[in-house]
Amino acid sequence: MPAATRRSTRLAIAAAGLALLLVLAFGSAAPVAADEEPPGDGQPSLQTLLEAGLKARRPVEFRFIDRVCELVIEGELPRSLVQQTFIWARRRNARPFPYFERAMRVQAERLGVKI
Numbered sequence: 001m002p003a004a005t006r007r008s009t010r011l012a013i014a015a016a017g018l019a020l021l022l023v024l025a026f027g028s029a030a031p032v033a034a035d036e037e038p039p040g041d042g043q044p045s046l047q048t049l050l051e052a053g054l055k056a057r058r059p060v061e062f063r064f065i066d067r068v069c070e071l072v073i074e075g076e077l078p079r080s081l082v083q084q085t086f087i088w089a090r091r092r093n094a095r096p097f098p099y100f101e102r103a104m105r106v107q108a109e110r111l112g113v114k115i
Helices: 003-026 046-053 059-074 079-092 097-111
Strands: none
Touching (some): 059 079, 059 097, 079 097
16 A cells, blocks of 8 residues: 555544544533443443553553543542543553543542542
């Protein structure tokens, strides 16, 4: 595959991913709990987004994501903070979970929340 084709494919994938994140961040007027499926609009739940986007594989990673989603539902952590941290971690590495976990712990500590 020519380099120009690979580059345009990567750009298209990146644009689609960014569009999805923007829709998730700003597209829904009604809040959706992290463990609920959105009301038929085709958007994944926060938990599904985190598990897939952070490439969670180990049980400890799934437990951490579960806890973060619980804190969002309880109102302890702002959903926007979790989404911003998710986007930041995805830019850091091909395996973004460790970056997300550390950043979320730091952000939560600043808010006085224990994860």
